[in-house]
Amino acid sequence: MSGPLLDIQNLHVAFSTRAGMVEAVRGIDLQLAPGGTLAVVGESGSGKSVTAYAVTQLLDRAARIPKGRILFRGEDITRADPARMKALRGAAISMVFQSPRTALNPIRSIGLQVMDAIAAHENLPKAVLRARALELLEAVRIRDADKRFDAYPAELSGGMCQRVMIAMAIACNPSLLIADEPTTGLDVTTQKTVMDLIAGLTAERGMALILITHDLGLAASYCRDVMVMQQGRVVEAAPAVDIFRHPSHPYTRRLVAASPTPTSTVDELVGETPSVARAPFAVPREARVLLDASSIVKRFDSTLAVEDVSLTLKAGESLGLVGESGSGKSTLSRIVCRLADADGGRLLFDGVDIGAIPLRTFHESPWRREIQIVFQDPHESLNPRFTAFECIARPVRRLAKLTDGAQVKRRVEEVAERCGLSPDLLSRFPHQLSGGQKARIGIARAVAVEPRLLVLDEPTAALDVSVQAVVLKLLDDLRRDEGLAFLFVSHDLNVVRMMCERTIVMRHGRIVEEGESHALFRNPQAAYTRELLGAIPHFEPVQAATA
Amino acid sequence: MSATLRHAGWVLRGNPVTACAAAGAVVLVAIAVLAPWITPYDPIASNVPAALQPPSATHWAGTDQLGRDIFSRLIGATRLDLGIAVSAVLLSFAAGATIGALCGYAGGRVDRSVGRLVDVLMAFPLFVLAMALVAALGNRVENIVIATALINLPFYIRFARAEVNVRRHAGWVEAARAGGESHATIVLAYLLPNILPAMAVQISLNLGWAILNAAGLSFLGLGVQAPTPEWGIMVAEGARFIGNGQWWLVAFPGLALMLAVLCFNLLGDGLRDILDPRMRT
Numbered sequence: 133m134s135g136p137l138l139d140i141q142n143l144h145v146a147f148s149t150r151a152g153m154v155e156a157v158r159g160i161d162l163q164l165a166p167g168g169t170l171a172v173v174g175e176s177g178s179g180k181s182v183t184a185y186a187v188t189q190l191l192d193r194a195a196r197i198p199k200g201r202i203l204f205r206g207e208d209i210t211r212a213d214p215a216r217m218k219a220l221r222g223a224a225i226s227m228v229f230q231s232p233r234t235a236l237n238p239i240r241s242i243g244l245q246v247m248d249a250i251a252a253h254e255n256l257p258k259a260v261l262r263a264r265a266l267e268l269l270e271a272v273r274i275r276d277a278d279k280r281f282d283a284y285p286a287e288l289s290g291g292m293c294q295r296v297m298i299a300m301a302i303a304c305n306p307s308l309l310i311a312d313e314p315t316t317g318l319d320v321t322t323q324k325t326v327m328d329l330i331a332g333l334t335a336e337r338g339m340a341l342i343l344i345t346h347d348l349g350l351a352a353s354y355c356r357d358v359m360v361m362q363q364g365r366v367v368e369a370a371p372a373v374d375i376f377r378h379p380s381h382p383y384t385r386r387l388v389a390a391s392p393t394p395t396s397t398v399d400e401l402v403g404e405t406p407s408v409a410r411a412p413f414a415v416p417r418e419a420r421v422l423l424d425a426s427s428i429v430k431r432f433d434s435t436l437a438v439e440d441v442s443l444t445l446k447a448g449e450s451l452g453l454v455g456e457s458g459s460g461k462s463t464l465s466r467i468v469c470r471l472a473d474a475d476g477g478r479l480l481f482d483g484v485d486i487g488a489i490p491l492r493t494f495h496e497s498p499w500r501r502e503i504q505i506v507f508q509d510p511h512e513s514l515n516p517r518f519t520a521f522e523c524i525a526r527p528v529r530r531l532a533k534l535t536d537g538a539q540v541k542r543r544v545e546e547v548a549e550r551c552g553l554s555p556d557l558l559s560r561f562p563h564q565l566s567g568g569q570k571a572r573i574g575i576a577r578a579v580a581v582e583p584r585l586l587v588l589d590e591p592t593a594a595l596d597v598s599v600q601a602v603v604l605k606l607l608d609d610l611r612r613d614e615g616l617a618f619l620f621v622s623h624d625l626n627v628v629r630m631m632c633e634r635t636i637v638m639r640h641g642r643i644v645e646e647g648e649s650h651a652l653f654r655n656p657q658a659a660y661t662r663e664l665l666g667a668i669p670h671f672e673p674v675q676a677a678t679a
Numbered sequence: 680m681s682a683t684l685r686h687a688g689w690v691l692r693g694n695p696v697t698a699c700a701a702a703g704a705v706v707l708v709a710i711a712v713l714a715p716w717i718t719p720y721d722p723i724a725s726n727v728p729a730a731l732q733p734p735s736a737t738h739w740a741g742t743d744q745l746g747r748d749i750f751s752r753l754i755g756a757t758r759l760d761l762g763i764a765v766s767a768v769l770l771s772f773a774a775g776a777t778i779g780a781l782c783g784y785a786g787g788r789v790d791r792s793v794g795r796l797v798d799v800l801m802a803f804p805l806f807v808l809a810m811a812l813v814a815a816l817g818n819r820v821e822n823i824v825i826a827t828a829l830i831n832l833p834f835y836i837r838f839a840r841a842e843v844n845v846r847r848h849a850g851w852v853e854a855a856r857a858g859g860e861s862h863a864t865i866v867l868a869y870l871l872p873n874i875l876p877a878m879a880v881q882i883s884l885n886l887g888w889a890i891l892n893a894a895g896l897s898f899l900g901l902g903v904q905a906p907t908p909e910w911g912i913m914v915a916e917g918a919r920f921i922g923n924g925q926w927w928l929v930a931f932p933g934l935a936l937m938l939a940v941l942c943f944n945l946l947g948d949g950l951r952d953i954l955d956p957r958m959r960t
Contacts, residue, residue, distance in 0.1 A: 471853055505854075508850075527857075577858065
């Protein structure tokens with residue numbers, strides 16, 4: 133092969149905003165050989181997606197390319213006219229987008245959408261189009277493709293929708309496939325099948341692959357080369373094996389350290405190695421049972437979301453609740469913190485049957501203060517019209533019964549400082565804060581009323597790994613210092629292993645396996661637990677070196 | 680506060696149409712407030728010898744069949760028409776947003792029954808309903824306000840209900856529940872302020888419509904009575920003379936109506952941007 137397939141030279145992309153021109157990509161170079169696989173890794177705001185959109189000219193209207201060139205098969209497509217790009221997109225360069233549900237047209241059947249993708253570039257009779265579309269759906273391993281042909285996106289799972297997107301992307305055998313976070317929001321087992329599919333199809337059909345991801349493990353498992361981006365610049369580009377064995381740039385090193393592995397500890401994530409390794413947190417043997425839920429049942433219409441689940445939690449203990457979407461773990465967590473009613477079972481908190489207090493009046497009960505929750509999406513869980521101060525102060529006034537303005541202010545500032553928020557941030561509105569800062573506010577709000585049980589519903593799922601690392605560290609410290617009990621809901625097994633003494637694995641509303649975290653991870657008993665553990669992408673330097 | 684003003688300035692600069700509409704609205708309100716002091720003549724004093732004069736330097740918009748200065752009457756009418764529209768819209772907004780938000784938050788049986796009532800109300804031809812109400816309640820300005828407020832009510836209820844319904848399970852509402860807030864506080868202090876930007880558009884569009892409605896009722900002889908200056912009555916009275924070529928009797932009040940309605944309709948979109956804190960970055 134002569135010359136690279138894609139050659140990006142000193143690319144700059146800027147957006148014109150209210151504050152003037154803001155450069156999102158500041159001079160990056162990238163070469164990709166035909167059939168090559170490259171992972172572009174970076175956290176939010178690193179410019180990785182913008183780079184991909186610049187290649188396909190799908191940038192926002194406010195975007196400009198002030199400098200740089202994009203060569204595709206030697207042809208300069210930086211400012212190619214729309215007709216030329218239309219011919220290239222789909223036929224030569226394809227994209228798979230982040231959220232398959234929103235990328236598919238909800239009111240057109242999936243078969244027709246795949247047919248449309250082919251028809252955009254090839255003029256074929258309907259019957260041939262249909263046959264080709266069917267072949268493609270089979271190629272992406274959609275079972276009973278002929279039966280699913282007329283299904284609408286809403287009738288399929290997220291993983292299935294992503295397969296349809298992949299079918300559309302490869303419909304015209306492009307020579308370059310760009311996958312922009314193709315597995316965000318998918319379960320870890322689904323992620324594995326989708327990524328295996330992408331890797332298999334691109335290799336089989338000789339396509340080059342650019343995988344845009346924030347997940348180092350995913351990058352290492354599926355791509356030969358890795359390029360790490362930070363704030364619009366490439367900080368490191370090397371073969372995957374080298375990057376993880378000896379990351380040379382400090383940012384890469386921090387990123388590698390912040391990614392949870394089966395052996396890492398919370399301290400290691402933030403790059404701290406305490407002189408004396410902190411002893412694993414031990415719950416006193418004589419600790420009282422704080423939460424005792426037995427035979428909890430929850431129905432939605434006719435389906436059982438939670439089916440006869442029992443669990444206990446001691447004061448100061450941390451219990452992990454792991455499962456994939458639809459396992460009932462979030463429903464269970466909402467029942468435990470009395471935001472939803474159970475349809476059956478008993479919920480005792482400190483020996484009191486709090487399940488008997490009606491949901492409608494629970495906010496007035498003294499137990500409201502004792503059980504607090506940190507939500508999954510830090511942005512969505514903050515009222516857009518309240519300042520950070522107000523978000524934390526309201527529960528303090530309502531639940532901690534502080535009425536004096538100065539007292540409230542002191543408490544809010546103390547908690548904010550404890551959660552690593554500087555006082556000047558407190559006057560800001562949620563949209564003026566970063567994801568990590570919002571997560572801290574969500575935590576500060578919950579711990580400000582000094583609860584005894586904190587329910588954490590995927591508290592770091594929406595955060596970048598480096599932010600996740602500091603948030604996990606904060607939670608771990610809070611727990612050690614304040615003696616809080618945690619019910620830690622997560623889909624990330626590595627995170628749960630670090631944060632919890634005991635773990636419960638759930639599937640389809642039932643408990644599959646339960647036990648002491650380290651034992652459960654070292655020696656999983658249930659087949660499902662083994663499958664979950666096996667699906668986590670690995671990049672441990674040790675493994676890479678021996679491989 | 681200064682941040683709000685700066686933000687408003689930024690929105691208006693990028694949006695000249697809204698800026699014009701806003702300026703127009705400010706002028707209208709100023710005229711309404713200052714009306715008694717800025718009218719060159721007494722709007723209800725007749726001067727028969729000077730009847731039916733075309734626009735001139737002394738009478739900018741001419742005089743009517745009783746010799747009253749039309750320009751002065753236009754200014755006087757601004758206060759009444761705007762007063763009716765603003766109070767009617769505020770009334771239906773306050774009632775409608777609260778009822779709608781409560782329905783949207785509570786859901787279930789309350790929501791369904793209020794929803795059906797609203798459907799029944801909307802099934803009437805609204806203007807005819809307003810006419811019937813004024814006729815039944817009595818020919819008074821208060822009754823025009825009540826009738827106009829009532830026929831606007833269904834729109835506010837539906838709108839607020841829909842907007843609250845999509846936010847009912849938002850994370851920050853759940854968080855408020857976990858934070859021990861009462862249901863009333865959640866509706867009034869959390870949900871209502873969040874739907875305000877969207878409602879502002881509705882309010883602004885509605886103001887224009889309410890002005891038209893009040894003028895329409897008066898035009899038909901309901902509500903405001905002669906000789907009180909009011910755009911609708913002025914058009915109704917002037918209509919008799921249009922055949923004789925005395926166009927100014929109808930044209931100026933009609934123009935005033937049109938400009939007022941246009942101003943408020945165009946203002947809507949700009950208001951939404953100004954009131955939404957997320958636009959402030």
